[in-house]
Amino acid sequence: YLKYKHKEEASLMPGPCLSYDCIEGIIGGVDYSQNKVNQWTASIVEHTLTQLVKQGKPFKYIVNCAVMQKSGAGLHTANSCYWDTTTDGSCTVRWENRTMYCVVSVFAVAIAL
Amino acid sequence: MDDDQSAEETAFVVDEVSSIVKESLEAVIGRNPYEHKRVNQWVSSVVEQSLGQLSKLSKPFKYIVTCIIMQKNGAGLQSASSCFWDNTTDGSCSVRWENKHLYCIVSVFGLAI
Numbered sequence: 001y002l003k004y005k006h007k008e009e010a011s012l013m014p015g016p017c018l019s020y021d022c023i024e025g026i027i028g029g030v031d032y033s034q035n036k037v038n039q040w041t042a043s044i045v046e047h048t049l050t051q052l053v054k055q056g057k058p059f060k061y062i063v064n065c066a067v068m069q070k071s072g073a074g075l076h077t078a079n080s081c082y083w084d085t086t087t088d089g090s091c092t093v094r095w096e097n098r099t100m101y102c103v104v105s106v107f108a109v110a111i112a113l
Numbered sequence: 114m115d116d117d118q119s120a121e122e123t124a125f126v127v128d129e130v131s132s133i134v135k136e137s138l139e140a141v142i143g144r145n146p147y148e149h150k151r152v153n154q155w156v157s158s159v160v161e162q163s164l165g166q167l168s169k170l171s172k173p174f175k176y177i178v179t180c181i182i183m184q185k186n187g188a189g190l191q192s193a194s195s196c197f198w199d200n201t202t203d204g205s206c207s208v209r210w211e212n213k214h215l216y217c218i219v220s221v222f223g224l225a226i
Contacts, residue, residue, distance in 0.1 A: 034189050041193035049195045061197040062205075062222050066181055071188040074149055075181065078156035080164045083175040083224075090177075107177050109224045 019063075019093040019104045022048045032069040032100040041065045044104060052106065059108040068101045077103055084110065123173055125204030125223040130167065134178075134208045134219045137162040146214040147184040156180045159219060167221070174223040181218045185211075192218055199225065 026043050030036075045063045052061050068075050081090065087110035095102040141158045145151070160178045167176050183190050196205065202225035210217045 045195035080160035
């Protein structure tokens with residue numbers, strides 16, 4: 001089965017590897033299941049958020065996760081942010097296996113100290 | 114009276130944000146069918162237009178707008194978000210919209226400066 005690795009370098013963001021590992025841990029070897037997808041997306045965002053907060057950096061975080069069944073449908077996503085481009089940042093990870101796609105976006109907004 | 118007004122001016126008002134998003138969706142996508150070549154443009158336009166209108170509100174917020182468009186063909190889609198922020202000042206709003214041919218989920222996060 002297919003796996004995409006989309007590791008981006010981001011000096012500000014701790015995101016990419018962290019999100020990828022979280023996704024892998026929760027839905028790594030499983031097939032899309034309508035009954036469980038609710039749980040999965042909740043676990044992925046919570047787990048990712050917990051790991052980010054543990055890093056103890058002065059940021060507010062938003063973690064967004066979408067899981068889509070593979071059935072030939074097209075899916076497009078976009079983000080736009082109105083913030084301080086010198087201190088804030090984001091990172092998006094795309095993951096897939098045989099039966100589903102997963103897109104996780106992490107946004108970090110600096111807290112004024 | 115004055116106090117209420119200034120609280121309103123600096124709060125994240127879900128209804129206000131929700132109607133801005135719905136207007137952008139109607140204006141950009143409206144009744145169009147899912148078209149692979151145009152969807153890219155649509156997601157970008159929806160987020161940019163929404164963000165433009167939001168910044169015109171001149172509230173002391175940083176904004177993050179995300180948009181997902183999916184073709185209707187029976188596939189399941191689940192989206193979740195988790196946020197680490199200040200509960201008293203920050204807020205979010207998710208709008209689920211559809212027409213005959215596609216689904217769209219737009220999420221707006223407002224973080225107080």
